[in-house]
Amino acid sequence: MTQYTCFKAYDIRGKLGTELNEEIAYRIGRAYGQIYQPKTIVVGCDVRLTSESLKQATIQGLNDAGVNVLDLGLTGTEEVYFGAFHLDVQGGIEITASHNPMDYNGMKLVRENARPIGADSGLKEIQALAESGDFNEVQTKGTTKLYNILPEYIEHLLTYIDPAKIRPMKLVMNAGNGAAGHVVTALEAKFKALNIPVELIKIHNEPDGNFPNGIPNPILIENRSMTSDAVMAHQADAGIAWDGDFDRCFLFDEKGQFIEGYYIVGLLAQAFLLKQSGEKIVHDPRLVWNTFDIVNEYQGIAVQSQSGHSFIKEKMREHNAVYGGEMSAHHYFRDFSYCDSGMIPWLLAISVMSETQQSLSSLVENMIAKFPCSGEINFKVENTQQTIQKIMDHFAHQNPIINKTDGISLDFGNWRLNVRASNTEPLLRLNIESRTDKNPKPMQDYVGELTKIIMS
Missing domain, CATH: 3.40.120.10 (Alpha-D-Glucose-1,6-Bisphosphate, subunit A, domain 3)
Incomplete structure (x- = not known):
């Protein structure tokens, strides 16, 4: 039996052609429909060049399993989440590879009320059925209708602010040619209609699956200058940048600092x-x-x-x-x-x-001054568990407070570290923070010490 390697801990993600293609997408849709037997679900996709065809294949699988589909068209992941809890439907699927390289795509799956489907909450069952292809024939196939969720979603977003209290400001919005652009444009129109005195300076707002300005992933340091430069050039009050499916947003202050x-x-x-x-x-x-x-x-x-x-x-x-x-x-x-x-x-x-x-x-600024942090530093290591043990052994004589909620956290009173294996990549992730009120060493000293231990 075929083994699908695109199934991950939280979602589906794989290399196009080999790990994910239209046949696999069809089988995933079919398996989702057979296992959960929803009456209707929402389906949307990001701007990647293969997302539309993978979406159509997924919808075909759902229809063949007897599921009705509301096709939301081009959406960010959260528009599918919104549809899944706001409309009278029993689930949702977003076709997206978020910030992965060009030759990848994937899916994020939810049930009713946008409850996540992960490895321990149904994804393994979907994988097993998709791999076996042991599908039941249904009496009545499902239907597909186009549905524009944008107006209702925009109304919902506006419930988080009081338009009358927003003061005049100028914001740089960098959609990174991903899925965020259409929402930025819709919010801009709504701000004008409600006389909210916020000017949006849109950069890379056009959705473009060729990603002419690079894959939108502002967590990478090299991807931040476009937003910070625009903040400075326009003397804006802040900058906002998103990843491809805009479920993460990144903020820059009025000095262009991330x-x-x-x-x-x-x-x-x-x-x-x-x-x-x-x-x-x-x-x-x-x-x-x-x-x-x-x-x-x-x-x-x-x-x-x-x-x-x-x-x-x-x-x-x-x-x-x-x-x-x-x-x-x-x-x-x-x-x-x-x-x-x-x-x-x-x-x-x-x-x-x-x-x-x-x-x-x-x-x-007070938060940053009181509790400086390293930001997440990623290391490629042979064996993540061995490396974590090496760190534990190195600091054992200092008797730190140990917490194992996620990876290992060691608390020394005036500084602490957390080190964990990535759930999605073969990496060890390190984070360090300190307390300036307890007179610690500069952050780079801690980073240097840990880097030495990890790489030795």
């Missing part, structure tokens, strides 16, 4: 707790001190979760948390059915900027 996702988690936690103290905020274990500090200051309750969207969403549902944030620029919202969104974060950020009358840099 703000680590870690501090945005603190900023958004503050935005919610300013409205309602006592709420729960879920965070990942890679970097934590700033989040604790903000959540305590604004009378919230911090809840730690393993990294990864399925874990965060589960933990948020369990605790009814208003917001969940990962330093990797994934931000999750209770009112968005606990899903991640790349549009809600910047809307909340301009809301906080307006209400506090502060610039973006001044909102985060």
Whole structure:
């Protein structure tokens, strides 16, 4: 029996032709339909050159399994999530490879209310059935209808801000030629209609699956200058950039400086707790001190979760948390059915900027000064578990507090580290943070020490 290597921990992703093609997409659609037997689901796709044909093959598989499909057309992942909880449907599939190279594509799958389907929540069953091709014949095939979700989605986005309170500002919007452009344009029109005094400076806004300006992935340092240069050139108040399916957003302050996702988690936690103290905020274990500090200051309750969207969403549902944030620029919202969104974060950020009358840099400068961090550093190593053990042994004599929520976190009181194996790539990911009030060494000293241990 064929083995499909495109099935990963959280989603489906593979090299085109060999790991993912139209036949495999058809089988995935067919298997999804047979296992869950939904009446109707929503399906959308990103701008990649193969996304439309893979979408059509997936829809054919769903129809042949008796499932009706609302085809949302070109969408970001969160528009499919939105459709899956907002419309009277029982699930959704987005065809996307997010920030992967040109010769990749993939899928993100959800059930009713946009509940994630991951390796431990149905994806393995879909894989087994798709591989075996053991499909039942159905009496009545499903139908497909085009559906424009954009107007309802835009209305929903506007519920996160008070238009009357937004002060005049200028924002650079870099869609990276990905799927975000059509939403930026629709929001721009809505801002004008509501007299929201925000000017949007759009760069690389046209969707283009050839990615003439490179694959949109602003987490890579070399991909940030386009946004920061535009912020400086236009003297903008902030810059926003997205990855290909815009489920992650990245913020730049008015000086064009990139703000680590870690501090945005603190900023958004503050935005919610300013409205309602006592709420729960879920965070990942890679970097934590700033989040604790903000959540305590604004009378919230911090809840730690393993990294990864399925874990965060589960933990948020369990605790009814208003917001969940990962330093990797994934931000999750209770009112968005606990899903991640790349549009809600910047809307909340301009809301906080307006209400506090502060610039973006001044909102985060204290956080950065108090809790400097290394940003995530990736290492290619032969054996991730052996390397993690080597780090543990090296620091054992210092008796750090050890936490194993996700990889290993070692807390030395004035600095801490988290090291974990990537769920999606053969990499070891390292994060370090320190407390300036406890007079630690400069960050590069810690980074140098750990690099030596890992590479030795």
